[in-house]
Ligand SMILES: Nc1ncnc2c1ncn2[C@@H]1O[C@H](COP(=O)(O)OP(=O)(O)OP(=O)(O)O)[C@@H](O)[C@H]1O
């Protein structure tokens with residue numbers, strides 16, 4: 150051997166390999182978890198496929214005592230409430246981003262940023278709780294919307310919940326495209342609002358899309374707001390003032406009351422639908438992100 | 451007459467280095483002798499730092515770098531090909547072939563931790579021995595008196611020149627065989643420069659030293675052997691005697707720069 | 708014409724900012740007005756003397772002390788899983804993983820991050836069903852199960868913050884490990900992790916905040932309204948967010964409702980402290996590298 154190695158080093162590199170393996174195992178936990186979630190949900194949905202009750206679950210009526218276990222109303226409810234919340238929150242969130250980014254005086258911008266971060270820290274259940282005693286009576290008395298526990302009530306609260314998410318995601322995007330562009334457009338003599346309209350919005354179109362999708366995902370995945378505020382009647386969202394039930398609330402409600410196995414199965418079907426939906430959203434965002442990266446890469450060259 | 455090379459400390463043969471396909475060093479061959487001070491000069495961007503980094507395999511740290519050629523270093527009496535499969539482990543190699551960068555790079559910890567952490571972790575030193583080693587190294591670079599009272603301050607609060615010397619002390623403390631110093635006096639005043647130059651001269655009996663310098667006068671003062679690099683090639687090699695001849699030196703330099 | 712459109716946009720931006728501020732202020736103000744007066748000893752301990760309650764000598768019936776402790780246990784137990792695993796994964800993804808492994812495992816982390824908490828709760832519930840049918844007929848929902856599911860829920864936060872904090876370390880610092888003769892692992896332990904510690908800490912705190920506020924997971928995995936102090940990992944438990952949810956629907960007296968508001972305030976204080984700390988740490992961490 151040309152070079153006297155202290156034997157400690159051999160041992161150490163063995164230790165290093167061992168630790169690398171441990172780290173790999175730790176990382177694999179996330180992958181194992183996600184796969185077992187999928188498998189377990191699928192396993193409990195399996196009877197639906199084998200016994201042909203699939204059509205039963207994906208039907209339009211939920212009346213467990215009359216033997217109907219359809220979750221389509223819940224699917225529709227989830228989509229309706231999420232779209233409505235997105236519709237309410239998105240313009241405001243984007244406006245706030247531009248406000249913080251280029252329109253606001255510095256102290257206001259800093260304050261608003263901190264406020265948005267503070268809002269991400271408010272537990273969902275507190276949004277729900279306050280709305281039950283603040284917004285619901287308003288809806289009931291002013292709009293005379295039945296009990297006040299309606300699609301609109303829940304969507305308004307939900308929009309408040311997803312707004313910080315949209316702001317933070319979009320803000321991060323804005324900061325990434327910022328330096329050269331703002332300088333260039335300022336050199337062209339644009340006022341801040343002209344910058345926003347002609348430079349920032351076109352340059353961040355993809356970011357807008359990503360923020361909207363993430364906000365939508367957050368809304369779909371939320372349980373507490375719809376559970377506490379939407380009234381939980383299993384019906385289609387035919388107007389803003391009906392009470393509806395979402396997939397997430399459905400899971401919580403059915404499992405809270407012990408019921409028959411068929412109702413259980415509808416719960417796992419709902420879980421699987423939610424899981425796949427989120428998976429699709431994830432894929433979509435990755436696709437967009439990749440296209441985005443390729444574009445900037447080309448620009449670099 | 452040229453001294454006959456009998457026991458070289460480092461042999462570099464046909465070294466080529468590319469970064470993302472761009473050739474930075476091309477067929478560089480050098481022989482480094484023990485107990486001499488070797489200085490490399492050359493225009494900015496000529497590959498001096500890259501050459502130093504090739505000697506302790508730090509270029510590999512950059513993702514798109516390709517190295518070919520041969521670098522052999524005398525470790526424990528044998529010339530070892532450091533790029534070979536059975537080369538000593540990298541941490542060991544880099545501890546024996548220490549390097550000080552052109553821009554001072556201190557760890558974002560306290561001054562004391564900058565000195566002691568590598569000693570503790572790589573050599574397992576503890577307690578009094580550790581402190582002694584730290585003090586010895588800091589005294590060598592003439593920094594001890596300046597930092598003795600503020601050892602627990604962040605190292606980033608030191609001035610650029612102090613940081614540079616701290617990095618040199620950190621390298622010395624690890625007890626290397628080869629010392630690669632990249633412009634050690636770039637940000638020092640004339641007194642500190644004197645200290646460092648004197649230190650290099652004192653150290654050259656114990657360590658094999660390769661230094662990069664931007665100052666021609668410094669190179670002439672220090673070098674026992676000098677290489678001039680340009681665009682990744684060795685243009686000229688000069689020994690002590692040739693360096694003494696000011697006119698010759700000037701002519702060569704004018705030709706190259 | 709254009710000028711008017713611009714004006715409208717500016718107006719809308721101000722309006723949105725104002726509305727959101729108003730909404731947040733109303734939310735907090737409403738909580739304060741209704742709940743502040745009820746924050747006192749009896750909110751936490753009911754009729755029980757606080758010394759007896761804290762030392763566990765006497766049970767607490769009316770107060771939120773058991774729920775507070777339940778949430779605390781939940782956060783601690785889930786952190787016990789999520790922090791080491793999350794940091795280890797973050798280190799692996801940032802420092803060891805090849806590009807392909809990083810992409811595929813990163814995808815799994817993203818999927819986990821996107822999983823709605825009710826689905827995570829359903830997973831825990833299904834796990835118990837499965838265990839009952841196979842190995843352990845007596846298995847039931849419990850603190851341990853809830854903590855496990857919560858840990859999976861917050862794991863992506865810890866992983867991602869660790870990974871980004873490590874990857875943000877500039878090359879000139881990274882190279883110092885090898886320069887000092889440290890091996891890869893030594894450099895990670897002695898240089899990279901300490902340098903990234905603030906970013907990692909912010910991720911950890913964020914994860915704890917999420918663990919404290921989540922309701923949907925525990926709803927399906929073992930929280931109940933009346934369990935008293937958490938007695939063990941395999942027992943059911945109370946938790947603050949669930950108590951708030953429960954009181955919103957089931958309050959019988961005015962006093963209970965006020966308690967609901969006060970409990971909300973307590974929880975809000977807890978989580979917003981955690982989140983704002985994480986936010987500050989994150990910002991300081993980012994600023995630090997801008998200097999370089
Ligand atoms: N990590 C790297 N990636 C890509 N190119 C590099 C990298 N490091 C160095 N280079 C390129 O290699 C060439 C030589 O660089 P090097 O740092 O060795 O020059 P130098 O002689 O030390 O210059 P100076 O006197 O300014 O320090 C330069 O053109 C540089 O741009």
Ligand SMILES: [Mg+2]
Pocket residue numbers: 498499500552632
């Ligand atoms: Mg250089």
